[in-house]
Amino acid sequence: xxxxxxxxxxxxxxxxxxxxxxxxxxxxxxxxxxxxxxxxxxxxxxxxxxxxxxxxxxxxxxxxxxxxxxxxxxxxxxxxxxxxxxxxxxxxxxxxxxxxxxxxxxxxxxxxxxxxxxxxxxxxxxxxxxxxxxxxxxxxxxxxxxxxxxxxxxxxxxxxxxxxxxxxxxxxxxxxxxxxxxxxxxxxxxxxxxxxxxxxxxxxxxxxxxxxxxxxxxxxxxxxxxxxxxxxxxxxxxxxxxxxxxxxxxxxxxxxxxxxxxxxxxxxxxxxxxxxxxxxxxxxxxxxxxxxxxxxxxxxxxxxxxxxxxxxxxxxxxxxxxxxxxxxxxxxxxxxxxxxxxxxxxxxxxxxxxxxxxxxxxxxxxxxxxxxxxxxxxxxxxxxxxxxxxxxxxxxxxxxxxxxxxxxxxxxxxxxxxxxxxxxxxxxxxxxxxxxxxxxxxxxxxxxxxxxxxxxxxxxxxxxxxxxxxxxxx
Amino acid sequence: xxxxxxxxxxxxxxxxxxxxxxxxxxxxxxxxxxxxxxxxxxxxxxxxxxxxxxxxxxxxxxxxxxxxxxxxxxxxxxxxxxxxxxxxxxxxxxxxxxxxxxxxxxxxxxxxxxxxxxxxxxxxxxxxxxxxxxxxxxxxxxxxxxxxxxxxxxxxxxxxxxxxxxxxxxxxxxxxxxxxxxxxxxxxxxxxxxxxxxxxxxxxxxxxxxxxxxxxxxxxxxxxxxxxxxxxxxxxxxxxxxxxxxxxxxxxxxxxxxxxxxxxxxxxxxxxxxxxxxxxxxxxxxxxxxxxxxxxxxxxxxxxxxxxxxxxxxxxxxxxxxxxxxxxxxxxxxxxxxxxxxxxxxxxxxxxxxxxxxxxxxxxxxxxxxxxxxxxxxxxxxxxxxxxxxxxxxxxxxxxxxxxxxxxxxxxxxxxxxxxxxxxxxxxxxxxxxxxxxxxxxxxxxxxxxxxxxxxxxxxxxxxxxxxxxxxxx
Numbered sequence: 036x037x038x039x040x041x042x043x044x045x046x047x048x049x050x051x052x053x054x055x056x057x058x059x060x061x062x063x064x065x066x067x068x069x070x071x072x073x074x075x076x077x078x079x080x081x082x083x084x085x086x087x088x089x090x091x092x093x094x095x096x097x098x099x100x101x102x103x104x105x106x107x108x109x110x111x112x113x114x115x116x117x118x119x120x121x122x123x124x125x126x127x128x129x130x131x132x133x134x135x136x137x138x139x140x141x142x143x144x145x146x147x148x149x150x151x152x153x154x155x156x157x158x159x160x161x162x163x164x165x166x167x168x169x170x171x172x173x174x175x176x177x178x179x180x181x182x183x184x185x186x187x188x189x190x191x192x193x194x195x196x197x198x199x200x201x202x203x204x205x206x207x208x209x210x211x212x213x214x215x216x217x218x219x220x221x222x223x224x225x226x227x228x229x230x231x232x233x234x235x236x237x238x239x240x241x242x243x244x245x246x247x248x249x250x251x252x253x254x255x256x257x258x259x260x261x262x263x264x265x266x267x268x269x270x271x272x273x274x275x276x277x278x279x280x281x282x283x284x285x286x287x288x289x290x291x292x293x294x295x296x297x298x299x300x301x302x303x304x305x306x307x308x309x310x311x312x313x314x315x316x317x318x319x320x321x322x323x324x325x326x327x328x329x330x331x332x333x334x335x336x337x338x339x340x341x342x343x344x345x346x347x348x349x350x351x352x353x354x355x356x357x358x359x360x361x362x363x364x365x366x367x368x369x370x371x372x373x374x375x376x377x378x379x380x381x382x383x384x385x386x387x388x389x390x391x392x393x394x395x396x397x398x399x400x401x402x403x404x405x406x407x408x409x410x411x412x413x414x415x416x417x418x419x420x421x422x423x424x425x426x427x428x429x430x431x432x433x434x435x436x437x438x439x440x441x442x443x444x445x446x447x448x449x450x451x452x453x454x455x456x457x458x459x460x461x462x463x464x465x466x467x468x469x470x471x472x473x474x475x476x477x478x479x480x481x482x483x484x485x486x487x488x489x490x491x492x493x494x495x496x497x498x499x500x501x502x503x504x505x506x507x508x509x
Numbered sequence: 510x511x512x513x514x515x516x517x518x519x520x521x522x523x524x525x526x527x528x529x530x531x532x533x534x535x536x537x538x539x540x541x542x543x544x545x546x547x548x549x550x551x552x553x554x555x556x557x558x559x560x561x562x563x564x565x566x567x568x569x570x571x572x573x574x575x576x577x578x579x580x581x582x583x584x585x586x587x588x589x590x591x592x593x594x595x596x597x598x599x600x601x602x603x604x605x606x607x608x609x610x611x612x613x614x615x616x617x618x619x620x621x622x623x624x625x626x627x628x629x630x631x632x633x634x635x636x637x638x639x640x641x642x643x644x645x646x647x648x649x650x651x652x653x654x655x656x657x658x659x660x661x662x663x664x665x666x667x668x669x670x671x672x673x674x675x676x677x678x679x680x681x682x683x684x685x686x687x688x689x690x691x692x693x694x695x696x697x698x699x700x701x702x703x704x705x706x707x708x709x710x711x712x713x714x715x716x717x718x719x720x721x722x723x724x725x726x727x728x729x730x731x732x733x734x735x736x737x738x739x740x741x742x743x744x745x746x747x748x749x750x751x752x753x754x755x756x757x758x759x760x761x762x763x764x765x766x767x768x769x770x771x772x773x774x775x776x777x778x779x780x781x782x783x784x785x786x787x788x789x790x791x792x793x794x795x796x797x798x799x800x801x802x803x804x805x806x807x808x809x810x811x812x813x814x815x816x817x818x819x820x821x822x823x824x825x826x827x828x829x830x831x832x833x834x835x836x837x838x839x840x841x842x843x844x845x846x847x848x849x850x851x852x853x854x855x856x857x858x859x860x861x862x863x864x865x866x867x868x869x870x871x872x873x874x875x876x877x878x879x880x881x882x883x884x885x886x887x888x889x890x891x892x893x894x895x896x897x898x899x900x901x902x903x904x905x906x907x908x909x910x911x912x913x914x915x916x917x918x919x920x921x922x923x924x925x926x927x928x929x930x931x932x933x934x935x936x937x938x939x940x941x942x943x944x945x946x947x948x949x950x951x952x953x954x955x956x957x958x959x960x961x962x963x964x965x966x967x968x969x970x971x972x973x974x975x976x977x978x979x980x981x982x983x
Contacts, residue, residue, distance in 0.1 A: 235826075236828055238827025239821070352716070352885075353716055354710055355673070
């Protein structure tokens with residue numbers, strides 16, 4: 036349930052031990068856990084970088100490391116829709132806060148594909164623009180750099196990709212209009228009716244934007260000699276629909292009066308096992324003879340050779356038996372369970388941005404070919420729901436969800452908002468309340484929950500977005 | 510809704526036209542639809558091969574081509590659980606009936622992996638064996654050979670794979686028992702708890718059995734100079750659970766008193782577009798410069814070059830715009846919609862068995878790398894349902910589902926069984942009734958439904974399996 040030092044590129048101790056064992060050519064002394072190497076020295080950066088919309092707020096700028104003060108939005112800088120935001124830094128798991136957040140309005144003008152940016156600006160509606168609203172969380176690993184770049188840049192990529200398809204979103208008969216038309220009268224098969232809808236264009240724009248942002252991060256990091264990666268969870272409201280795009284292990288849920296609507300799913304080495312194994316099957320060189328693509332119920336050891344073991348290959352959802360061969364003793368491509376699961380013994384997520392330079396420690400094996408920067412996009416259509424005053428979208432990094440499940444978060448949101456009907460800053464207060472709950476209280480050197488379990492030692496970031504008073508579209 | 514001459518390897522006329530157009534080096538006369546070439550001459554085979562359990566029945570062996578008589582199981586040869594089966598041959602779409610069916614009991618003995626078959630037979634229970642029940646449908650294309658081999662062989666593969674894991678299914682502590690155990694006291698990470706259940710072993714056995722059957726078909730077809738492929742839908746009952754494994758576009762549903770439980774999903778070029786495009790992205794040579802991996806809303810033509818078109822790449826669930834380049838005029842890897850959708854202009858399904866030699870007409874492009882022989886397995890757990898007297902599993906090839914939707918089939922099943930409570934052959938009668946409905950009646954040269962729509966011209970095969978009186982497990 037908690038994840039001290041076990042996330043991101045914090046290579047798993049079992050894997051480091053295995054690697055040394057192999058490098059030495061076989062069995063030998065295993066170093067104690069305390070001899071585990073520290074993280075690589077990071078590039079110079081401020082220790083605690085807060086999102087733009089928090090800077091200059093009442094909380095002051097002093098380093099809050101020791102006491103892990105919860106920072107949140109206050110009345111002096113309201114966010115769109117009166118959204119609330121709160122965060123807390125990790126318990127010295129890393130030198131930095133690795134979470135980053137962005138929230139802004141996005142103005143979308145129509146831009147022609149292939150034309151210079153300044154050649155064609157068309158006024159699309161009375162307020163000149165289509166207006167979107169954007170909230171995003173980024174959870175960095177191997178340093179904060181990728182998360183910082185993504186938090187500064189992803190919304191520009193989204194804006195640009197939306198402007199390229201603005202015609203399809205707003206016009207009745209956009210170029211190659213979506214109802215199809217007959218291009219070859221003698222063959223009706225040349226007409227295709229794909230039922231492409233406006234929201235399919237927005238989904239495509241988000242998918243392309245994540246890919247472009249990933250490229251930018253790669254270039255920027257290479258140019259500045261920085262390393263690392265981040266997860267990305269972005270919510271975009273546009274024309275009556277909320278689009279939630281997720282790559283990584285953050286999570287968004289919509290909490291309605293009577294139901295919870297999950298708006299994302301997590302992408303980890305475990306949830307994407309078959310994709311990762313399939314790639315290793317297609318390109319065995321990616322494993323450089325150091326890893327096995329098979330999954331086993333536990334690590335195998337020398338005297339398992341010749342025995343019968345349970346295993347899964349890329350095409351299997353079920354399990355089978357195989358006889359253990361020597362090659363099966365290699366470290367598994369996907370290994371570990373839950374928060375301990377690792378891709379190539381190295382990374383706890385299978386999708387995200389950055390990590391272009393990441394190699395498996397002491398090898399030439401690149402992790403990036405196995406990573407995907409493409410988000411899965413889920414759509415919440417306001418027209419299909421009778422939105423009540425206390426209905427909210429809750430977005431948070433894994434620091435929150437490691438401690439609290441969807442039901443607990445929804446329960447807290449419903450009771451808090453029911454008890455605080457008049458407070459104008461109640462969504463911000465709810466965000467703080469959620470962060471505080473997952474962080475727990477310091478007891479000696481430990482962070483503990485009220486029920487005696489360990490609390491989260493990770494960065495925790497939470498948006499609470501009220502759905503009732505959304506601004507009308509232009 | 511119907512599919513005359515548009516299924517299996519019947520290459521699409523639009524594609525053949527395009528190919529000739531390209532071969533001639535550009536635009537020219539397009540031959541009329543009537544000049545479309547006939548299918549390749551098939552290997553010699555009997556015109557109408559009925560499943561073993563139908564042979565020698567009351568229906569006689571005369572060729573029923575013209576009138577498409579519905580054949581079904583009768584009282585003289587009861588199937589396990591009193592299952593009903595019925596079939597009709599296609600309306601001269603092919604020279605053969607391309608559907609095949611198998612139904613049998615499977616006796617599973619424990620076999621040690623890697624040991625000779627006769628070295629170890631253990632008695633597992635009082636009746637010596639674990640008993641499973643098996644129903645399967647195969648829908649051939651490019652000739653009946655693959656379907657015939659699969660109908661003779663898949664249950665042997667399943668039996669063999671189940672025998673290899675029989676220990677895990679029946680023993681309290683099977684080899685590498687599934688609750689995990691600590692193999693390295695100093696590192697708790699060496700224990701993995703994967704929560705592997707008995708049913709995961711059965712699913713793995715089914716996945717492996719389909720793969721093995723596909724290899725056998727490949728060898729057999731190569732040895733005998735035959736070609737073709739088939740879909741496979743197999744249901745296995747074992748120890749209180751019904752496993753439905755599907756590769757292709759057949760379908761199984763469980764019809765309960767108040768609900769319908771879908772037990773399979775279809776694998777077609779459309780439903781597997783992203784997998785197919787991704788493979789073409791990873792291995793562009795598979796397309797040999799003849800196809801484009803992009804999807805467009807319609808076929809592009811010369812004067813689209815330089816225009817803006819909607820497109821999707823492998824990573825996109827949404828759509829975007831791109832400027833048309835000359836390479837985009839190539840034939841799309843996945844093209845067409847619904848029953849017209851084709852992989853490489855050639856095949857209407859994306860999973861199945863066989864097709865090892867299949868090439869795109871007049872090219873060296875192989876289709877097999879894009880095909881998957883792996884089924885998706887769905888489980889129906891009898892313990893979670895209060896099974897009523899009229900509850901049934903209905904399995905059918907696409908000939909039925911092209912005409913009737915799940916709801917219509919469920920409605921027919923419920924009313925027929927409610928009105929025929931005492932007929933001992935009512936499940937067989939229901940199967941015939943479903944086949945008759947989808948086949949329709951001959952009006953002049955056409956097969957028509959009662960409501961004036963065209964009926965199915967395809968082979969139609971249906972199993973109706975009652976769930977209430979299943980034999981007790983051994």
